[in-house]
Amino acid sequence: MTSPAAETSTLLPGLDRDQGRLAQRITAFCDEHLATGSARHRSSDDRPAVFLVQGAAGTGKSALLSQLFVALSARSRLRASADPMAGARIRMLVNHAEMWRRYRDLAGQQPALRKMQVMRPTPYINAAARDASQRADIALVDEGHLLLTRADPYTRFRGENQLADIIRASRITVVVYDDAQVLRMRSHWSLALLERVIGHATLERGELHRQHRMGASLEVREWIDRFVSGGAPVCPPPAGDASFSMQVFDDAGALYRWVRSHQAQGSARMLSTYDYPYALDGRDHFIDEPGLHVRWDRYRPEATLPWPERPDSADEVGSVYTVQGLDVDWAGVLLGPSVVLGDDDCLRMLPDRYEDRAALSGGAAARASGSTAADARAAHERILRDALLTLLTRPRRGLGISAHDPALRRALDGRPNS
Numbered sequence: 001m002t003s004p005a006a007e008t009s010t011l012l013p014g015l016d017r018d019q020g021r022l023a024q025r026i027t028a029f030c031d032e033h034l035a036t037g038s039a040r041h042r043s044s045d046d047r048p049a050v051f052l053v054q055g056a057a058g059t060g061k062s063a064l065l066s067q068l069f070v071a072l073s074a075r076s077r078l079r080a081s082a083d084p085m086a087g088a089r090i091r092m093l094v095n096h097a098e099m100w101r102r103y104r105d106l107a108g109q110q111p112a113l114r115k116m117q118v119m120r121p122t123p124y125i126n127a128a129a130r131d132a133s134q135r136a137d138i139a140l141v142d143e144g145h146l147l148l149t150r151a152d153p154y155t156r157f158r159g160e161n162q163l164a165d166i167i168r169a170s171r172i173t174v175v176v177y178d179d180a181q182v183l184r185m186r187s188h189w190s191l192a193l194l195e196r197v198i199g200h201a202t203l204e205r206g207e208l209h210r211q212h213r214m215g216a217s218l219e220v221r222e223w224i225d226r227f228v229s230g231g232a233p234v235c236p237p238p239a240g241d242a243s244f245s246m247q248v249f250d251d252a253g254a255l256y257r258w259v260r261s262h263q264a265q266g267s268a269r270m271l272s273t274y275d276y277p278y279a280l281d282g283r284d285h286f287i288d289e290p291g292l293h294v295r296w297d298r299y300r301p302e303a304t305l306p307w308p309e310r311p312d313s314a315d316e317v318g319s320v321y322t323v324q325g326l327d328v329d330w331a332g333v334l335l336g337p338s339v340v341l342g343d344d345d346c347l348r349m350l351p352d353r354y355e356d357r358a359a360l361s362g363g364a365a366a367r368a369s370g371s372t373a374a375d376a377r378a379a380h381e382r383i384l385r386d387a388l389l390t391l392l393t394r395p396r397r398g399l400g401i402s403a404h405d406p407a408l409r410r411a412l413d414g415r416p417n418s
Helices: 004-009 016-037 062-076 097-109 121-130 162-169 193-198 218-229 252-261 311-315 365-369 373-392 405-411
Strands: 049-055 088-091 138-141 174-177 202-208 245-248 268-272 286-289 292-296 316-318 328-335 340-341 347-349 395-403
Touching: 016 049, 016 202, 016 218, 049 062, 049 097, 049 193, 049 340, 062 088, 062 097, 062 138, 062 405, 088 121, 088 218, 097 286, 121 162, 162 174, 162 193, 162 268, 218 347, 218 373, 245 316, 245 405, 252 292, 252 395, 286 316, 311 316, 328 373, 340 405, 395 405
Parallel strands: 049 174, 049 202, 088 138, 138 174, 245 395, 268 316, 268 328, 292 316, 328 395
Antiparallel strands: 286 292, 340 347
């Protein structure tokens, strides 16, 4: 007789062998813990169950989670008497607004899903605290590195750690995590903190390695990693090939024209580091560089489609917040004033020039917990590097780069800096 986990794996189209095997492991893990005990939710002395999925940007973590969301929900709705998944309450939790839209769109297309299954973490945590019947049997958590690690009045989160609260509120938690995509101090994760939060749980781990998004060669991807890390002198990127174009532009206007030239061939979007003024005041805000006067992405909470899929976004510049977890065919990335060439010819990040001050706020709380000024500076630089890596790893078919800093432009183009 075929096991439910094996049956689930056959329902997951579009996954490669490694993703399929990991999906089978996660399904078996959920079956085992749902089948334990007669009560649907664990008692107070039971240990929670956590399956941690790790992988770099573009390795297919969200694709895996999407397919699991559909397959497990389909089984839960069949209510087969011998299936431990029968009647299970399944929730998809994500802090990222654009990913939330994508999952809501998926839920509207799939008969097995309901839009109410897709939630932001804080409303889920608060609802579960008020009413035990709102707790999930399986909480699928995408972009786990964006979960808050401290109270945040702006989002009405009053706890100390969203992942810890989700684990407490759920019978089983499946969370995907990438240590290189931490973008804000209020969600300032480290592997040590992650281990502390999940260490008390019954834990299983899985990892994805194969690059699914970028069609770039290994040489190009390794150059991106070296460039962003700042551990070696900046050198020109490798040439592209028939599968992936790679170009450096001497000004932002030429970069934008390159992006526009690909509009008829697929999704092509202009992106930038968060180095130009922007405010949520209902007005348009523009990025001005030589040859470029283009507005930042408009704040549209009513939009049903993620930013890269909206037609009007072709006339905008996206930030890390509009593209994290998503992809485009071609990306033109503007490296703004916070990204410079250091005296040692390596890439340096200047947090003082970063316009997203909210991302770097939280110094008082960090100092109260024993962090030094040097620790805060290192944390801020890490946020800027993670944001840059996120931008540079969005494209599937081509990457263009232009830098505000003249010395960095020359180094990227292979010209000497006198």
